[in-house]
Amino acid sequence: MTTGTKRNVLGVLVDATDYARATEAVVSAAHERHPLALTALAVHGVMTGVLDPAHNARLNSFDVVTPDGQPVRWALNLLHGAGLTDRVYGPELTLRVLARFADEGLPVYLYGSTEETLSRLIPALERKFPALKIAGVEPSKFRSMEPGEDVEIANRIRASGARLVLVGLGCPRQEVFAYAMRPLLDLPLMAVGAAFDYHAGLLRNPPPWMQRAGLEWFWRLGLEPKRLWRRYVILNPAYLARLAAQKTGLWKAAPPPPATQRPAAFDV
Secondary structure: OOOOOEEEEOOEEEEOOOHHHHHHHHHHHHHHOOOEEEEEEOHHHHHHHHOOHHHHHHHOOOOEEEEOOHHHHHHHHHHHOOOOOOOOOHHHHHHHHHHHHHHHOOOEEEEEOOHHHHHHHHHHHHHHOOOOOEEEEEOOOOOEOOOOHHHHHHHHHHHHOOOOEEEEOOOOHHHHHHHHHHHHOOOEEEEOOOHHHHHOOOOOOOOHHHHHOOOHHHHHHHHOHHHHHHHHHHHHHHHHHHHHHHHHOOOOOOOOOOOOOOOOOOEO
16 A cells, blocks of 8 residues: 555655655554554655665665655656645654544554653643543653564554554654564554654754755754764765765666565564
């Protein structure tokens, strides 16, 4: 199940989609009890795939990959004439999906981040969506899984009655988790990046003009320079260089075939 035609951006297959179609894909999978893996990729997420072929193959197996950052949306328009007028930003998509789940009485499961963040996130979501049913909450262990732990996690999610898992483990851990857990669950998994921190009130969104101009990276760099400087100072120019090479035909950027084998171990 996809929300639109997948397009090649530096070898990573990204859907030329919008908020409405991405939201509908998640809600439909929940109602129909279909497994679905969704992630929203900005430049960092795309480059993580470019620099790691095995991870690229995992990303290319996702049902839905939305253009989270403006530069990814621009790439879809530049390379493929997608005509997208807006990105599909993970934190905003999360709110739109939760609004539908609240309206339709579909329970959700929150997986990842820390107990402190989740303790702030839950009341914030309940204030915003009074009808939202939170079936379960599970912070990250910040370690690799132990033998059989993936099945135990899947059993807890199924027993909760949840029809959606929001995964907030950070890139690329959350994509690996969603990819690995999809075969064990009959529901959608959304890798939501920093959405937990934003909606818990721990991170501030940049002004709308910065978001429209594709300068959110600059805003976040100012908030967390020590943690993020390598991500933006090194990866942003590499992204632009590879994008130019793909556009001019100097680099074919052949997408690897979608991965099919579950990893033997992954972070939980």
